[in-house]
Amino acid sequence: MKWKILPASVTIGIGAALALVVTMPVADAGGRRDEQDAARRAMLDGHVMPFAMIKRRVDAQMDGASYVGSEFNPGSNRYRLKYVKDGKVVWVDADGRTGDIIGWAR
Numbered sequence: 001m002k003w004k005i006l007p008a009s010v011t012i013g014i015g016a017a018l019a020l021v022v023t024m025p026v027a028d029a030g031g032r033r034d035e036q037d038a039a040r041r042a043m044l045d046g047h048v049m050p051f052a053m054i055k056r057r058v059d060a061q062m063d064g065a066s067y068v069g070s071e072f073n074p075g076s077n078r079y080r081l082k083y084v085k086d087g088k089v090v091w092v093d094a095d096g097r098t099g100d101i102i103g104w105a106r
Helices: 008-045 050-061
Strands: 066-073 078-085 088-095 101-105
Touching: 008 066, 050 066, 050 078, 050 088
Parallel strands: none
Antiparallel strands: 066 078, 078 088, 088 101
């Protein structure tokens, strides 16, 4: 079997793509951790309700949809919860202070 040597530009391109793939999860994990820390600080400071309480309130109005995940916006103290029902994604915005649903998006 004979090995072919790739041109330098192809080798560099492959190396750069691999470097991006390897570093993406690390960067994403750091961002998610910062978001969780901000949500916890807001809860401890009394600016938002505990997430478990908010999730229970939203779950009760989701008519059997499956919970997928959430995001916290520390600037507005709002949560965005993601659900799936009948193969469709539904985003629900909840006020972190009251737990009230303030918006829906499909």
